[in-house]
Amino acid sequence: MEPSSQQDMEAMVRSLEATGNYRVLRRFEARPRYQSPSPSTVVRRGLIVDVESTGLDTTSDRIIELGLVAFEFDSAGMVYGVDAKQEWFEDPGIPIPAEVVEITGITDDMVRGQRIDDAAVLQEVARAHLIIAHNASFDRRMLERRFPAFADKHWGCSLYDVPWVRFGCRGAKLDYLLFQLCNAFHTGHRAGDDCLATLHVLATPRDGETSPLTLLLENARKTTARLNAIGTPIESKDLLKARGYRWFAGDRSRAKTWYRDLPESELEAEQSWLRQHAYGGLASPPWRVDTFTAKDRYSERVG
Structure with a gap:
């Protein structure tokens, strides 16, 4: 028998969902x-x-x-x-x-x-x-x-x-x-x-x-930091990829590099990891940091 009203249909829905077998x-x-x-x-x-x-x-x-x-x-x-x-x-x-x-x-x-x-x-x-x-x-x-x-x-x-x-x-x-x-x-x-x-x-x-x-x-509202791991050795490729870094093949404005976007508050800790695991403890790694906000995020200007 078909339900006669919206109220009847809602009662049917409640009965079905109460069994735990239907959504x-x-x-x-x-x-x-x-x-x-x-x-x-x-x-x-x-x-x-x-x-x-x-x-x-x-x-x-x-x-x-x-x-x-x-x-x-x-x-x-x-x-x-x-x-x-x-x-x-x-x-x-x-x-x-x-x-x-x-x-x-x-x-x-x-x-x-x-x-x-x-x-x-x-x-x-x-x-x-x-x-x-x-x-x-x-x-x-x-x-x-x-x-x-x-x-x-x-x-x-x-x-x-x-x-x-x-x-x-x-x-x-x-x-x-x-x-x-x-x-x-x-x-x-x-x-x-x-x-x-x-x-x-x-x-x-x-x-x-x-x-x-x-x-x-x-x-x-957060500021995003882009950590460009410039000049990392080829053997660190898999390690960087597993860490969430992405490869950029280079263009007129940016050199080819692995990079990672992260909240600015996490930048210092990530640089410490990168220095130890990808740059062999180098005191002054050749990385570059760019920052951007919602005004530029997702646009062509930041890749």
């Missing part, structure tokens, strides 16, 4: 407001962005869709009002590769003759205190090429600036986080829908009063 997911529904600020709250404005493109090369591929969701938040990571999503297709001027069509569902017919509303985007960027993307190292670089105004903003990354393992998550894909943390499923396939889902995951409190947005803000 019932609810369809994600966007909210216009999570809570209301007190009169003394200093409210800031954030902007969630999501980009779809013709490929993954941030230096040459082109945007085919952009989604934006503006929202209110405070310094503690509490989310308040949420604006309606905004999204646009854009004709890249070239055929969309078949593999991109398969992944995104966006076809040449959908984007033909379309263009992002530049004025609307720039208005939102100008008002935002913080830009957030679920893979900021991609979205930021794509958007800075298309809209240089994004380069002047502070950025956070919901993929890398939140320690999702702290919430018991073994992955960080958006659909998985929505299921694992919010007990919801997401049927949206457009950029604006993904922005709303990203905000919901960030705004949902965990660990008592701690929300993922709180932890994102904490990490976004």
Whole structure:
């Protein structure tokens, strides 16, 4: 017998979940407001962005869709009002590769003759205190090429600036986080829908009063130190890689080197390790340290 009302369906859900053998997911529904600020709250404005493109090369591929969701938040990571999503297709001027069509569902017919509303985007960027993307190292670089105004903003990354393992998550894909943390499923396939889902995951409190947005803000405020292990011997390669160092092949502005990004507070301890294990105790190693903040993090300027 089919349930006769929403109340009956909720009773069925509770019965199923009470057995411990079932977990019932609810369809994600966007909210216009999570809570209301007190009169003394200093409210800031954030902007969630999501980009779809013709490929993954941030230096040459082109945007085919952009989604934006503006929202209110405070310094503690509490989310308040949420604006309606905004999204646009854009004709890249070239055929969309078949593999991109398969992944995104966006076809040449959908984007033909379309263009992002530049004025609307720039208005939102100008008002935002913080830009957030679920893979900021991609979205930021794509958007800075298309809209240089994004380069002047502070950025956070919901993929890398939140320690999702702290919430018991073994992955960080958006659909998985929505299921694992919010007990919801997401049927949206457009950029604006993904922005709303990203905000919901960030705004949902965990660990008592701690929300993922709180932890994102904490990490976004930190200064990052990039320790460039210049001139380390070839035999230290495996040791450096196991330690979390990454290889940079070099370009006109930077020499080839192994490097590691870490909080500035951990720099001295890491230099001590590097001196002992990779430089053989050398008193003055030829390493170089660069520092950057959320103003530059994830941009092309810091690689």
